[in-house]
Amino acid sequence: MPSPTLQNRSQQAAIAELLISEGEKQLQNPPQYLTLTESEPADRYLNDLKNYSHHLLLGCLMTPQINSTRAYGIPWKIGMAIRGQDFTSFLNVSEDEYIRIFQDLSLHRFSKSMGQRTSKAIWQIAEQYEGDASNIWSDTPSSCAVVRRMLEFHGAGIKVATMTANILAREFRVPMSDLICIDVSPDVHVLRVFRRLGLIREDQGGDILIYKARELHPVYPGVFDLSCWDIGRNWCRPNNPKCESCLMKDICPSSVNAHKQASAQGF
Ligand code: SF4
Structure with a gap:
């Protein structure tokens, strides 16, 4: 050519x-159902922002250094290990236990830091967003506010923060007051x-x-x-x-x- x-x-x-x-x-x-992993149940939880928004948030936080299909499947695998996919089940797990799950199931290249990241993210959702990660974006925030809120999560760099805002705006059509930072x-x-x-x-x-x-x-x-x-x-x-x-x-x-x-x- x-x-x-x-x-x-x-x-x-x-x-x-x-x-x-x-x-x-x-x-x-209308937004399409997203296939982010090779597991049907993992995708189902990732797409259910109303009830399981912590799955998408954690999946985005897991993306550095591994392929995204694997990263987005991690929250569901954790849920299987702790026998509960809901937020309360995730909240009842200690940081040490998260690290152990990451190590035992070889979930990520960096078991320790990702175990810590998961635990800290869950606590931040509990304390700052009333146990519901969708409160990060439910108030029709500006796109910059979504990126800044994501950056406040332990271990989230600008790449993860902007990628999460992109997915929310582009794929899930989450309403934002502007799209300047997308x-x-x-x-x-x-x-x-x-x-x-x-x-x-x-x-x-x-x-x-x-x-x-x-x-x-x-x-x-x-x-x-x-x-x-x-x-x-x-x-x-x-x-x-x-x-x-x-x-x-x-x-x-x-x-x-x-x-x-x-x-x-x-x-
Ligand atoms: S953008 Fe379209 S027209 Fe241009 S090279 Fe690609 S296929 Fe061809």
Whole structure:
């Protein structure tokens, strides 16, 4: 396929406008059931934010240094070990016991620190959020407030905090008073589509992508996730992209069509 070329400002604005309008259209659809693990019951608890919001919160806190499928499955495995998935069952477990469960079940590369992280998070939910993690986001907070509240959890860095806010806003459509702090995720699909559309260069990575999305749509940089993910999955595959059917075909600099037209016109 033709090599992507970095587009000028007005071309980038036109491309961004189409991506934003597609992303906004998708936001009107009802949220989908999320498959985050390879275990049906684990996913069921993760999707039940009304009754088991601590599962999603703990799953997000477990993501550093291991793959996300494994991380999100940890709360359910803990629940099986302590014979209860509800918050009270989690509250009745001591820090030492959590560490032992992590070690015995080999739940994470860092058994001790993740056992401590789990225990501290559960206590913080009890003391600060009345035993219900959904109180972190139930008051229609600003996106920055959600990120800041997440950062207050022991061991949560900016990556985990923004990722959690992204999932809540994008996947669960949790109402927030603004979406300024919801960044684009530097996922492989999004990176590939941004590069082929000439919004960033071939050799540029996740950090540039995040700032480019902020520059193009500061009120909701994460809106590009929705459209780019869809384009990447349906048409803009790593090999043999289906430009003919892609919604970006008329303005994409990498589109096979665009290059055929250019050569026909003698460019
Ligand atoms: S037209 Fe679509 S599928 Fe083809 S390169 Fe551009 S974004 Fe990818």
